[in-house]
Amino acid sequence: MKTIDDLQVAGKRVFVRADLNVPLDGTGITDDGRIRAVAPTIAKLAERGAKVIVASHLGRPEGAPDPAFSLAPAAVRLGEILGKDVAFATDTVGESAAAAVAGLADGQVVVLENLRFNAGETSKDDAERGAFADRLAALADLYVGDGFGAVHRKHASVYDLPRRLPHAAGDLIATEVGVLKKLTEDVKRPYVVALGGAKVSDKLAVIDQLLEKADRILVGGGMAYTFLKAKGHEVGISLLQEDQVPACLEYLARAEKRGVEFVLPVDVLVSSEFPDLKTKAPANPDIVAADAIPADKEGLDIGPKTRELYAAKLADAGTVFWNGPMGVFEHPDYAGGTKAVAKGLLDSPAFTVVGGGDSAAAVRLLGFDENAFGHISTGGGASLEYLEGKTLPGLAALED
């Protein structure tokens, strides 16, 4: 993969595909880790005299503008981090973007509006995606891929655009790939993987491959309930990927056969409603055994016995990879499981990697020192798929 140092950027319009998909509380950014992570690449390009065009997705708007997913707050925050004015275009390939790019002097930066306000960005139709990539390509002379969190997506700005412009990997992608590569080549054992979070359908499949690599897999967060269901337990109104129940059964059987320790929650915190993340009003959850979730309740965090169990399972690890919060950590009543696992990582002698936008944010928001972990990856799904050994569209496009 070429790096920024291989590009002559002075005076050129350089399109930087970043991942500014940061957690928002209304319109306020609750954790700016992903913006800080890509800022050095943007600063370097600007210092070298590029006209820098930053583009990203935020959330999952459905191919049309939605103010709730505007990148405007991220542009403001990027300006604060860089210590310079950052322009903002109110569209991605329309008049505002064209005018903003045309108005850039060397060393200036513009952030375009959310790429996913355009249906072409995420389209499964190659021609539709290609047509959108053509319009993006018209804005720039060079492409720098640095949105590591999105490299597993075959999207126009990630996969099709680098095929249309001379391209290189940004410094964040280079660092991320460097660390994760080590986890695929040379892991100190026991290798423990902790999985949680909410993107269950995306992430269940990685277990298939992890069963070949990990010695122990701890499951929490929204991911746990499909496994509990597979074990024959009722999960009430918890997050459930019903169509994956047979796959989960197969994973459990294979884990046993291969001698991979597969650890599920023994107790959970439940409530009849999802907590209010804005007011953070007390949720007063109940603690129930994992095989006794009431029909009208939802599991929202791992319980105290599970926290102790997972801490013990992390204590002797040689390597830990953790993706996905153990519960709805954004609410204080459901942050305990995520806190316990974060502390378990820090207390273990292992080389620890935390992956994922929300997982990394959780670590910081819950007061842990991010520098105490071996590596905090900006990619959740992306890092998991990398560890799975998959070809990631956004990395393959940069290698070509």
Ligand SMILES: Nc1ncnc2c1ncn2[C@@H]1O[C@H](COP(=O)(O)OP(=O)(O)OP(=O)(O)O)[C@@H](O)[C@H]1O
């Ligand atoms: N039991 C649960 N039920 C519902 N949501 C949950 C549960 N446990 C965790 N979550 C939610 O999972 C979300 C994070 O999941 P996600 O899979 O997006 O992780 P991530 O670290 O951001 O990875 P990525 O970078 O791939 O998005 C949090 O917002 C958290 O509230």
Ligand SMILES: O=C(O)[C@H](O)COP(=O)(O)O
């Ligand atoms: O948060 C992430 O994992 C990345 O920003 C990718 O977002 P996506 O899962 O909506 O494609």
